[in-house]
Amino acid sequence: MTKPTMEDVARAAGLSRALVSLVMRGSDKVSDSSRERVLAAATELGYRPNLAARHLASKRSLTIGLVLNDLHNPFFPEVADGVHAAATEAGYHVLLNSGYLRGALEREAVESFIDLGVDGVLLAGARIGASDLEQLAARVPVTVIGRHLRSTSVDTVNNDDLAGGRLATEHLIDLGHRRIVHIDGGQGAGSSQRRSGYSTAMRDHGLEPEVISAQFTEEAGLRAGRRLAGRAQPPEAIFVANDLAAVGVLGGLADHGLRVPDDLSVVGYDNTSLAGIHHISLTSVDQDRQTMGRLAVEVLLERIGGGRRGAVHHVIAPSLVRRATSAPR
Amino acid sequence: MTKPTMEDVARAAGLSRALVSLVMRGSDKVSDSSRERVLAAATELGYRPNLAARHLASKRSLTIGLVLNDLHNPFFPEVADGVHAAATEAGYHVLLNSGYLRGALEREAVESFIDLGVDGVLLAGARIGASDLEQLAARVPVTVIGRHLRSTSVDTVNNDDLAGGRLATEHLIDLGHRRIVHIDGGQGAGSSQRRSGYSTAMRDHGLEPEVISAQFTEEAGLRAGRRLAGRAQPPEAIFVANDLAAVGVLGGLADHGLRVPDDLSVVGYDNTSLAGIHHISLTSVDQDRQTMGRLAVEVLLERIGGGRRGAVHHVIAPSLVRRATSAPR
DNA sequence: ATCGGCTCTGACAGCGCTGTCAAGTGCTGT
DNA sequence: ACAGCACTTGACAGCGCTGTCAGAGCCGAT
Numbered sequence: 001m002t003k004p005t006m007e008d009v010a011r012a013a014g015l016s017r018a019l020v021s022l023v024m025r026g027s028d029k030v031s032d033s034s035r036e037r038v039l040a041a042a043t044e045l046g047y048r049p050n051l052a053a054r055h056l057a058s059k060r061s062l063t064i065g066l067v068l069n070d071l072h073n074p075f076f077p078e079v080a081d082g083v084h085a086a087a088t089e090a091g092y093h094v095l096l097n098s099g100y101l102r103g104a105l106e107r108e109a110v111e112s113f114i115d116l117g118v119d120g121v122l123l124a125g126a127r128i129g130a131s132d133l134e135q136l137a138a139r140v141p142v143t144v145i146g147r148h149l150r151s152t153s154v155d156t157v158n159n160d161d162l163a164g165g166r167l168a169t170e171h172l173i174d175l176g177h178r179r180i181v182h183i184d185g186g187q188g189a190g191s192s193q194r195r196s197g198y199s200t201a202m203r204d205h206g207l208e209p210e211v212i213s214a215q216f217t218e219e220a221g222l223r224a225g226r227r228l229a230g231r232a233q234p235p236e237a238i239f240v241a242n243d244l245a246a247v248g249v250l251g252g253l254a255d256h257g258l259r260v261p262d263d264l265s266v267v268g269y270d271n272t273s274l275a276g277i278h279h280i281s282l283t284s285v286d287q288d289r290q291t292m293g294r295l296a297v298e299v300l301l302e303r304i305g306g307g308r309r310g311a312v313h314h315v316i317a318p319s320l321v322r323r324a325t326s327a328p329r
Numbered sequence: 330m331t332k333p334t335m336e337d338v339a340r341a342a343g344l345s346r347a348l349v350s351l352v353m354r355g356s357d358k359v360s361d362s363s364r365e366r367v368l369a370a371a372t373e374l375g376y377r378p379n380l381a382a383r384h385l386a387s388k389r390s391l392t393i394g395l396v397l398n399d400l401h402n403p404f405f406p407e408v409a410d411g412v413h414a415a416a417t418e419a420g421y422h423v424l425l426n427s428g429y430l431r432g433a434l435e436r437e438a439v440e441s442f443i444d445l446g447v448d449g450v451l452l453a454g455a456r457i458g459a460s461d462l463e464q465l466a467a468r469v470p471v472t473v474i475g476r477h478l479r480s481t482s483v484d485t486v487n488n489d490d491l492a493g494g495r496l497a498t499e500h501l502i503d504l505g506h507r508r509i510v511h512i513d514g515g516q517g518a519g520s521s522q523r524r525s526g527y528s529t530a531m532r533d534h535g536l537e538p539e540v541i542s543a544q545f546t547e548e549a550g551l552r553a554g555r556r557l558a559g560r561a562q563p564p565e566a567i568f569v570a571n572d573l574a575a576v577g578v579l580g581g582l583a584d585h586g587l588r589v590p591d592d593l594s595v596v597g598y599d600n601t602s603l604a605g606i607h608h609i610s611l612t613s614v615d616q617d618r619q620t621m622g623r624l625a626v627e628v629l630l631e632r633i634g635g636g637r638r639g640a641v642h643h644v645i646a647p648s649l650v651r652r653a654t655s656a657p658r
Numbered sequence: 659a660t661c662g663g664c665t666c667t668g669a670c671a672g673c674g675c676t677g678t679c680a681a682g683t684g685c686t687g688t
Numbered sequence: 689a690c691a692g693c694a695c696t697t698g699a700c701a702g703c704g705c706t707g708t709c710a711g712a713g714c715c716g717a718t
Contacts, residue, residue, distance in 0.1 A: 003468075005704060016667050021706065031665060051444040052381040052390075053704035056673045061381075071406035072602060077427075080400055084429060093441050096425035098406075100413060112422050115380040116445070139332075222607050251607030273401060278551050278580030280608065334674060345697050350676065360695060382674035385703045 065113030069125035082293020159287030165197020176329035185241035221245030225252020261327035281324035394442030398454035411622020488616030493647035494526020505658035514570035550574030554581020590656035610653035
């Protein structure tokens with residue numbers, strides 16, 4: 001009933017506790033036959049090393065903590081998939097926590113990871129301020145996903161939001177649209193880069209950019225969509241700063257009887273599961289979140305293991321996924 | 330740079346290590362002044378108790394593990410919200426992990442929680458087999474959310490799927506529909522109860538039930554929707570076993586030019602964020618997942634603390650949320 | 659017979675904390 | 689002045705493991 005310890009395994013295998021410890025740590029100084037006997041005894045007893053004790057003694061836990069800023073946002077699960085896959089391959093455990101959209105809870109989540117003794121922390125969509133992040137990085141290796149930072153101690157993994165903004169815009173221009181409006185993401189991560197990608201693409205083609213300021217929420221998109229649909233002359237196309245807001249925009253347009261893509265085209269950003277839903281089928285800019293998650297783990301483990309000093313800032317190229325909401329003029 | 334220990338705090342406060350330990354454990358045998366000095370020294374040094382050490386010594390961790398079966402399903406985040414809120418109030422930490430939709434990984438997630446020494450495990454939407462769950466429950470307190478089990482050692486928290494199925498069906502009947510089809514969720518949790526809720530409600534009103542078997546996925550809904558839309562005489566209304574599949578159904582109907590709710594009504598189940606999206610606006614049966622999460626924590630803590638023997642099976646009442654996909658005939 | 663080389667043992671200290679206990683310390687009331 | 693009380697101390701064992709080390713045992717090779 002009580003959990004078996006190393007002692008128990010050693011006794012069952014008829015070998016010493018030290019040897020069992022060596023086997024558990026994967027030492028190569030153990031003969032195959034002994035290893036097998038130990039392993040057999042361990043599975044027999046259902047033995048599993050006590051991580052708390054192991055960590056206490058070894059100062060490392062082979063565990064990394066992943067804090068997702070918002071569980072509700074379909075952006076994050078896929079990042080988590082990538083993180084989980086890469087970490088598992090490297091022999092690390094992943095602990096998850098959510099910031100529940102509040103910076104304070106996010107901090108608390110990170111602190112509790114540190115208390116538990118994780119070897120490193122991954123923050124996806126962090127709300128925590130840049131200076132707090134620096135302080136954090138002094139205590140534990142930190143990698144931030146989905147937020148651009150000019151830090152020398154915090155590694156980051158991002159997609160190229162500038163290129164993504166340009167990509168979306170040029171797609172619409174290629175389709176023959178000229179009056180293209182951008183609904184932006186306010187203070188949201190990557191929002192300003194996406195906006196300037198849009199603006200420069202427009203200007204490069206001799207078009208006048210028009211930005212409507214909003215947020216990364218459905219509600220904000222809905223309002224913006226209604227506003228645009230209510231105009232005497234609605235735009236020919238809209239590039240929205242993320243999928244959630246884009247779906248809101250679709251709703252707002254539908255309220256006014258505007259048909260997508262017959263009357264106008266809409267492009268989103270992030271290519272979340274939402275965009276892929278057949279009933280929505282939103283053309284969107286994809287950032288390969290799975291890869292971002294993997295990359296983040298690699299970078300983090302590098303820092304944990306090698307003690308790299310300088311920060312690494314990875315930027316991956318976005319791509320466009322064409323669906324049913326964008327069509328030629 | 331290195332993390333401060335109790336020793337350090339004691340020295341800084343000019344008190345003994347034993348006293349610091351008492352303060353950290355919230356003992357009432359400490360004078361207010363000493364308590365304050367200790368606390369002041371602790372915050373000064375940025376001291377945080379090492380959870381691994383604490384757990385090792387005390388045999389309890391004040392931590393519970395929450396395993397979400399699938400991060401991608403919008404059903405779960407809200408459960409997590411409730412769990413987090415209730416656990417925090419009770420002074421417990423919550424560790425999250427995902428089963429990434431695979432039973433084996435789910436098992437692994439639970440095992441790693443146990444290795445870490447959580448005081449109890451919460452499983453939301455567990456894939457793990459019933460007998461495995463029993464075995465698990467012998468090792469650690471377990472509560473399962475969103476799955477009906479007839480266990481004497483595992484507590485459960487569910488919504489009343491039977492009543493929910495009836496609710497959805499009667500709503501459609503009340504609207505004047507008679508040829509109402511149910512698209513079910515196959516082996517999915519609660520699927521069979523929802524199905525029989527539908528069937529009995531139909532029969533109670535002298536109507537003939539018709540069930541199309543599908544799954545809890547958008548893809549399955551899409552196929553079923555297309556199939557129904559292609560009929561010479563499509564049904565007047567469809568009750569779909571969950572929101573994701575219902576959204577698929579909407580897509581399938583739209584493909585065939587059927588308008589919702591003008592040509593037929595659609596009702597989903599779960600009232601996920603998907604249903605609330607304006608552009609979708611799906612009438613759906615709501616299970617109060619936040620409350621379910623809270624309840625699950627209460628039940629779990631009861632078992633952890635009191636050592637209750639028998640199992641508790643909570644069932645909460647679902648409610649209908651009317652939106653734009655259902656209308657009078 | 660001797661010498662490594664390999665494998666294994668037993669012992670020990672230590673990780674940071676809990677939990678218990680006998681033995682203080684200082685203060686109060688009488 | 690002395691008991692009684694509330695608080696504090698120091699000591700110790702222990703949680704399950706790591707990590708290191710001297711040394712034992714056994715093997716084949718020289």
